[in-house]
Structure formats: structure tokens, C-alpha cells
Amino acid sequence: MATRPNEGQITCKDCDSIILELPNITDTNKLIIALRSKYKLEVDEAHGIQETISKCQLVDIGKAKNEFILIEYDYKDGCMAAYPWKYQIIFKQGNTTPIHIGAYDSIQSIELNNEKYLLATESTGKGNGLHKLLTVSNNSIINVLDLDYDDIHTVDSYGDDGYFVNPLSISVKDFNHDGYEDLVFKGSRKMLMGSTEYGDHYDLKESEYYIKPVVFVFIYDSKSNKYIAQEDYWKKYIKLYL
Template structure:
């Protein structure tokens, strides 16, 4: 009797173990970042960091951070932020860490990482933002994480994150540059367009907009040719940041789509401003 029971039980036991293993593999596949973690001992002293060099070393090793190694970098590197935060989409607390190594090649700018970790020390997301901010878009809800991404040449844009199933989801669908300090033929004023939060379509949900001025530091003919100088009343006029050709107010509006939970462009701004690209 016992032998019969064991014979019937073993296949069920094996099947159950196999099923659990498949579920674990599937979860890891869906959230690959959650397979990477830092030893909890380095988070246990929160909000203090007893050994910053060891803390940084463990961050680099645990999350495979690609850092430009040099004596200058090692001398200036530091943890600039280590705090607990809540982000829209979840009531859980997360560790938010910013590691700044100050210098490196232009291709690696802005030479800093922001990391979001679970309470268990598992990685949710690595960002490389010039600037970040926790912004309250919807009343009585946890803030969203706003990240300003910028290249070494001074071109960039924005990302807006919420938490979705232990991952960070970018809910801003912008296809237009919102940061421009690259002095080619135009820049923005200010370089990072200002974020404005307002219910533009009066549907009861706040929308967002990026506003500022498009500053032309070169002239442009009706045919689309750029030029640096012109002659006005017999005098040569050179165009520059301090003496621009033209300034145009811009406002890129992104309406909140309740169904998708994303902010979508009110109109095709790439098409609208194509004469200035």
C-alpha cells in the first residue's frame, strides 16, 4: 500500500517542482533586473554609509556599472543621494541611490547613475540622468520620477516613470527634443524646457507640457539655408547666442490618456517645427 502511494505521489511532486521552477524562470525573464542585487549588509545601515568606497565598489560589482576608471574619477566619486522613496504606481518604499563619478569621456556623460532598488536590495532600474526630480502630477498620489537625459553635446529630453509590476515604466511618449544646449544653429531658452502641469483638455486629469523659447543663433533663408551673418544698413551683423537671429515661443503639450496611462502628444510637433530642424 505504501509503495503504491509513493508511486502515485512522486510524479505529482516532480511535476509540482518543475512547475514552480518554470514560474521562477518566467518571472526572471519578465523582470531581468530583479536577478541582480546588492548584499543587504550595505543597506542595513540606512541612512548612513559607513564605508563609501566599499559601498561604491559593491554597487559597481553587483550591477555591472560601466565607469570610466582614472585617478581623477576615483578621487571625486561619491554617493550623492541615498534615500527611501515612493513612486507612483506602488505604495512600496524603494531605495534610491545616485552615484556620481564626476568625470570621464564625452561619450559617457553625465558620468553618474541613479539606481532604484527594492527593500530586498534587488535592482529595479539603472538610469543615467543629468538631473532627476520627483514630481507630483496627480493630486493625492505618489510622485512620478522625472529624468532629464543629456548627451555630452548638450542634446536631450525627458522620461517620466511610474512603477508597474516591480519595473519602472516610462509613461511619457515624447518624440521631440526638450533639452538643447548644443550651439549648432539653435538652442532652447532655458536649455531644459520647463515642465508645466495642467489639465489642458478639461477631462479631470492633469496633462503636462514643456515650454520655453526656441532660439536661432544662425539666420535661415526661406529656402532653408543657414547663415552666420548678414548685412543690415551697410553693417555686418553676426548672429550668436548673445545676438540671436530669432526667438520663437514653444509649448509641447502631452495629454494624459486614461486607457494607456501614458502622456501622448497633442499634435505632431516634429511636423509642426520641421522648418526648424
């Protein structure tokens, strides 16, 4: 097995040379060290890590032909506070200055209204989180999905009061028939707790668990170029989130 070089053996110039070769990778070990050193990536090594480059590809982002390199460095394990134990770095080919560094559970390409986006899934170690819809503006990455942690989670696999039976399905359709495509999340939530008429919460017996459908629709606003929640989903589904 080849001996892995350490950070002291790779200079800043070496880092730049390695990164400028992307998306071609000639030495994965050196690339990992270059990424960690160049971009000061914090890695929790207490649990023993297994470093990989799990993604390295060209992606289009935005309305024009904007081709970027998306590279994902994954170190597999760590404390829950450090989850998801991976980083995604986005930059123009031939440029070592990233336009974005994120730490998402997953990230995938999606196209709506003739614009190409990256749909990112943010999640805590417990499995609660949300989605972001990323595009490029003024040479930086912005989120255009009107959703934050004060809203209903679109990621929920942690069985406290309940959880989504499966990850929400994601579809693109003109939901309000205005000629623009909208983003729809749909699924079911299994409830493990109930509430009394006075608002007190209690654990349900297993035989009392029940499932409720959920749908989150984000309507495209052409003026702001954002996807806005069709209604107040916290008020709509408050009884499902105790």
C-alpha cells in the first residue's frame, strides 16, 4: 500500500497545480490533502476516518451556460455535531478560488424553468433538515428556495414525535397553472405521539400509530426568481409536529 503524503509535503503551489487539473484526478491522496489544506476543511478525526472523493464532475448552474466543477470530499465518520462528515466545493474550471463550499447530506442537479440548479439536502445527525435550491448569481451561489429551519422540515427521519415514512418525493410541475414550473415535495408522516384537547402531548401505543399525507408546494415567483411556499405549512401541519 502506498504511503500517503502529509500536508507538510505539499506546498501551496502543489495544491493549486493539483486542483487546476480537475476534473481529472491523477492522485486521490494528494488531492484530498490539497483540498483540506487549500480550503481549511475542518475534519473530526476522533472516530477514525475513511477519506474518499465521492463526486467530481462538471455541472451546469444557472440560466446561461455556466459550467462548474463540483467535487465532494467525504470522510465517512465523526461526531454527530460534525455531520454530514463531507464537504462539497464548487468552482470554475481553471480557477482555484471556490464560489461555494458547503456541507450537505446530498446534492443533485435539477432543472426548472430553463434554469439549472443544484438541489441540496441539509440534515443533522439525527435526521432532521431541509432542502436548498442553489443557483449562481454574481459569481456566487445563492439559495432560491423559501425554506428555513423556522419552517416545517422537508427532511425528517428522527422518530421523536414522528417521522417521514420515506424521504419525500420531489417533482417538478406547473402546480398553479401560470406557465411556470413549481417544486413539489410529497410524502407521508408517521405519528408516534398524540395531543389532548388541552394541548398536552403523550406517547401513542404502537397500535395507535397513524400516518398522515403531507404536500409542500413551492410556487415559482418570476419577479424575484424564488420558489415561495404556497401556504403557511407550519399552520397547516402544526398538529403533525408536536
